Amino acid sequence: MSDPQNDTNLAASPNPADERRAQLAALIPEAFSEGKLDLAALKRALGESVVIEGGERYTLTWAGKSDAYTVLQTPSTATLRPERDKSVNFDQAQHVFIEGENLEVLKVLQKAYFGKVKLIYIDPPYNTGSDSFIYPDRFQESKEDYLKRINDLADDGTLMREGFFRKNSKESGHYHSNWLSMMLPRLYIARNLLREDGVIFVSCDDNEVHNLRCLMNEVFGEENRIECFVWKKSYGGGAKEKYAVTQHEYVLLFARSIEYVSALWLPPDSEAVQKYYKYKDEKVASRGPYRIKPLEATKSMDERENLVYPIPGPDGKDIMPKRQWWWSKARSYKALENNELVFLKSDDGYSVSYKQYLFDDEGNQRGAKPFSVIDGVYTQRGTSDLADLFDGKVVLQFPKPVDLLKKLILTGDDETRNGLYFDFFAGSGTSAQAILELNAEDNSARRFVCVQIPEPCDGDSEGAKAGFKTISEITRRRIAATIEKLERDADLAMSVPGNLGFKSFLLTPSNFKQWRGDGIDTPEQLAEQMQLFAKSEKEGATVEDMLYELLLRFGQELTTPIESMEMAGGNVFAIHDRKMLFVLESFTEAMIVPLVEMKPREIIAIDGVFNDSDMLKTNLDLQCRDAGIRFTCL
Structure with missing residues (x-):
């Protein structure tokens, strides 16, 4: 940054081209390489197909990169279904756990959580040669069709391990490419979710740290790199090592926009x-x-x-x-x-x-800048953290220590300590436990959203022996067990309302029918398709399922407080002090006047509540227009 006192160009007007370049770099950092605009990368980010011709430049590329962008830009038609029976304190809970494939989940959440997340921590597969992750290779078919085509969906709808969770062998010619293709779209959406002062921590080891750093430079912008922490994870071992004893892993830290991130500090433990x-x-x-x-x-x-x-x-x-x-x-x-x-x-x-x-004149607790080497928190501690909640059983191997996650969270935290925290490779749920305990310890209101795919537990694993079918079941149980532990501690239980609970959701197909124009060749086929859409909702869709899907569609968080109101023989759901209303069960003429008199900003209804009465629907529409209320009918 130039010094204004010594700047000889202060009298000159701003350069519009420089300003636009800066704006573009902030919006699409991956379109710049070594400070230069990469037109091919810009086109790719905007969804255009790119054929690179001649010319050499520094860039990260791999087999399948264009396909990875296609995966990113393919919209999801899925939704999230609430699971009250698997939740704790559902109605008051401010935390969220989601079971489902994380890329689909991120796409579903993107509108509701765009630019709202303070901190993201992820611990993705390290690509050691034995990790398993998903590589969809067709982009114009539904996820369900894709799963059936590759025989990954059993008759009861559960995922099967073989096929869907493929081993990414080092013998594969696309060993690194597969991993990068998996990471790119997830990191891209992660950046969209972050606040301007948001940060992301990503754990990795030597297998991919070099590629991960280059990839994050592309997605977040090299100027937004803050640190590459070295975590000393062990203090012994080495019997099986051929050369040196590996005792460390890495945690990369990037900012959404580094100019909005203040100096990092850690309070003393x-x-x-x-x-x-x-x-x-x-x-x-x-x-x-x-x-x-x-x-x-x-x-x-x-x-x-x-x-x-x-x-x-x-x-x-x-x-x-x-x-x-x-x-x-x-x-x-x-x-x-x-x-x-x-x-x-x-x-x-x-x-x-x-x-x-310990506290300065303004009441702020003293801290210190974090060291780039994280020492004193070892993998063995992570194992005992998990075993303590599962009657001494190690139901999942090599979980991260809770204290490591606490240290990272406090490093990226702000003074309010009430931000939103995401982990979409949740594993056993270490990050969720860390946030729950931190909130109880410092009486704060941090909120988490954790996502874990229902990856089957190996048949001979301790998790399977303990009765868990999937890792996501372990995650959910760990969150509940942490809450139970905190409730038993009278001092820690006196925390912020909503901390001791979580809402559980499941990634599922939409509750609403998707219009398909393909395969309609005759008037009879068109009539049949229109008959199917006499009601927009699918058979079996519950009111609560539809309500949460519409919350996400209209950009509302899953923890948004919902008010249920009886009105003139019908029922209406309201959010934001009744500024947004949802009509999902029934509707009568008598409801129009009280609805309009509430002066909401928007009313959303499904077509089925009007019982095929176009006159009733039109009347509500006209009344809303006269009152300046936005009316949407699905």
């Missing part, structure tokens, strides 16, 4: 507070305990004459620094006046220290 902040004085109620730190500067500090001055000691004698003080004379004398200096006696006389309180 409880052990550090007890170890270092051991003293108390009359300010303990407002400033907390304090630690003692020398006021005399170290040799590494540049010499400054104004930092050499006497400080009166308790014996009346002036104390001079051997070199210089850290603080100015005015600041030191103010601290002396406020009883914030400490004089320590030795054989050579007195030395001067100052009190560093």
Whole structure:
């Protein structure tokens, strides 16, 4: 950034081209490579087919990249069905767990959560050669048709392991390409979900860290890279290693827009507070305990004459620094006046220290910048964290430690501690447990959305032996078990309302019929298709199922409070202080006036509530127009 005081072009008008370039880079960072506009990448981001001809430039490419963009740009017709029986405290819960394939889920959530997420953490497959993940290879067929075609959908509708979860073998010629094709669309939508000050953490190991960093540079923009943390995950081992003992993994941290991200900091943990902040004085109620730190500067500090001055000691004698003080004379004398200096006696006389309180003048807890190497939190701890909630059983191998996730969350957190947090490779649910516990510990209101595909548990795994059919069942049970644990602790249970609960959802086909124009060749076929659409909703669709699908379609979060109102013999659902109304069960002439008098911004109804009465529907439409209310009929 240029210095305005030394900028010789201050009198010049802004360059419109530069401004537009900056706007385009913020909107579509993947369209720029080494600061230059890549027209092929821009076209690809906009959904146009691209054929690269001649010319060499630095870029990340792989077999199937164009197909990955096609997958990204193919809309989803799926929805999320609420599962009250698998939820905890459904109506008040502010957390969400979703069972389903995460790319489809992200597409379904994108409108409702666009630009709202403070922090994303994901722990995707490491591509070790034994990982399994999905590669759809046709883009114009439904997910259900795709699953049936490759024999991945059993008769009862459950996913089968063989085929859908394919091993990505290192012997495959597209070993890295397959992994990148899987990651690209998910990272792209993840960026869309982040707030301007949002950040994303991605765990990985040496198998793909180089490719992941290049891919994230493309999706998020290289200028938005913050750090590549090295997590020391173990302190022993090595018997099976041929060369060096690998003890680390990586966590890449990128920002949505780095100019909106303030400096990172970590509050001291409880052990550090007890170890270092051991003293108390009359300010303990407002400033907390304090630690003692020398006021005399170290040799590494540049010499400054104004930092050499006497400080009166308790014996009346002036104390001079051997070199210089850290603080100015005015600041030191103010601290002396406020009883914030400490004089320590030795054989050579007195030395001067100052009190560093746990909380600053504004009540903010002190912290420190995180180190790029994360140490002291090991994989073994993650195993015990999980076993503690499952009667000592290790129902899933190698879960991340809860303390690691807490450290990352606190690193990317803001001072409000009430943001929205996403994890769409939820695994056993470590991130959910971390957020639930953090909320209870600091009485905060962070909210999570966790997504896990129903990947079958291996038949000989501890999870399968414990009765779990899928990993998503383990995830859901871990969240519930964490809530139960917190409820047993009277102190921690006194947390923000909605923290001790979660809404469970399942990825399913839409509750509404999808018009298909293909295969209609005769008037009879057209008439048959129109007859099928006499009602927009599918047979068996419940009112609650349709309500949550419409919430998502109209850009509303899954935890939006819903009010159910009886009105003139019918029922209406309202959100946002009755500014948006949903009519999904029945409708009568008597409901028109009270509906309009509520002065909502919008009324959404399904066609079936009018019982084939075009006059009733038209009357409501006209009344809404006269009142300036938007009316939508599905």
